[in-house]
């Protein structure tokens with residue numbers, strides 16, 4: 206069966222591109238390696254003991270500045286399931302004590318530096334160069350940098366400052382930050398069910414050829430899909446590998462990007478067994494994990510959940526010992542555990558030039574590329590890239 210477009214990768218980048226393609230009337234197929242769509246935008250659910258408790262192992266927060274995402278949410282009739290995140294603090298773990306970020310800052314240093322915000326431009330500066338001038342070098346090194354590292358779960362000193370946090374126009378009638386009644390994966394599932402999209406899960410794509418001017422996309426299970434246009438929505442290294450034979454220049458350019466693996470361990474605990482106060486996240490400077498993101502932002506009567514985002518390479522025993530230490534419980538109190546690996550880009554100064562070259566290499570081809578390594582790694586960056594690639598699809602076919 207031939208499709209107008211086959212999209213490889215069912216994270217929010219692939220799903221949003223599929224949404225735009227199907228909406229424009231193209232016969233759209235999406236192939237996802239895992240048994241569920243969503244990628245880093247998928248929730249995990251604990252259903253033992255008659256529970257229905259979701260928690261996030263990847264993305265957890267959306268904002269009213271995510272306008273393209275919100276348009277899709279509206280179209281999927283999910284606007285009514287947007288819910289606020291409870292106002293619980295992001296905390297620092299210092300000397301086994303949870304502290305607010307504010308209390309960890311040196312206010313005199315911050316007050317001396319903050320006026321720089323009016324004159325300093327982010328463009329061309331790294332996160333370290335920009336923010337150490339805004340809050341002071343010591344405040345940056347001792348406190349703020351650890352919060353920044355927690356965002357993409359990797360060191361962010363060398364990230365381009367203008368790609369970490371972006372100011373975008375906001376939809377004023379929508380909550381400033383929010384999630385969804387059934388977690389972010391309800392959005393992924395709703396998009397996957399949209400009219401005109403054929404989603405195949407458990408389909409890892411292993412080979413791509415061009416035969417008689419069409420793409421032949423083969424999966425590990427030996428199934429071949431044919432398409433006029435190919436769209437890759439996988440991490441940059443996977444896309445680079447898949448394009449090695451048919452598009453060597455694009456493959457090489459993709460291969461020049463770096464990315465980090467995030468080793469996330471989610472745990473569920475009975476509420477009565479945990480004494481630490483409700484938090485949005487725990488950030489522990491110079492630890493083996495970048496952050497522990499909690500489900501306390503949507504409190505539950507019976508359970509609490511935490512996703513520990515570890516540096517890669519730690520053993521299961523070490524990770525579990527750290528989790529139980531931080532939470533102050535014995536392992537027997539963990540009633541459910543789930544592990545995932547996510548990939549996040551390691552953006553560097555000069556990325557805009559990389560992007561310009563990539564767009565010029567793609568010009569005029571029936572090949573679309575989307576993902577979290579174009580304008581930034583936020584969900585809205587992924588959806589925005591998919592929207593702009595969908596306009597190329599309209600021209601290509």
Ligand SMILES: Cc1cc2nc3c(=O)[nH]c(=O)nc-3n(C[C@H](O)[C@H](O)[C@H](O)COP(=O)(O)OP(=O)(O)OC[C@H]3O[C@@H](n4cnc5c(N)ncnc54)[C@H](O)[C@@H]3O)c2cc1C
Pocket residue numbers: 213214215216217218219236237238239242243244245246262263264265266267356358408409410411438439440443467469514547548549575576577578582583584585587
């Ligand atoms: C821990 C964490 C927390 C985050 N928090 C936030 C947040 O709060 N707010 C925010 O805006 N952003 C957040 N982000 C960033 C955001 O979630 C991601 O950048 C975004 O979800 C990436 O989407 P994607 O579709 O580009 O990639 P992915 O989600 O990685 O999707 C790629 C998909 O491709 C599939 N795939 C890979 N290889 C193949 C293959 N060969 N064949 C078929 N399928 C394949 C994968 O299984 C995966 O489903 C967070 C990211 C992480 C990791």
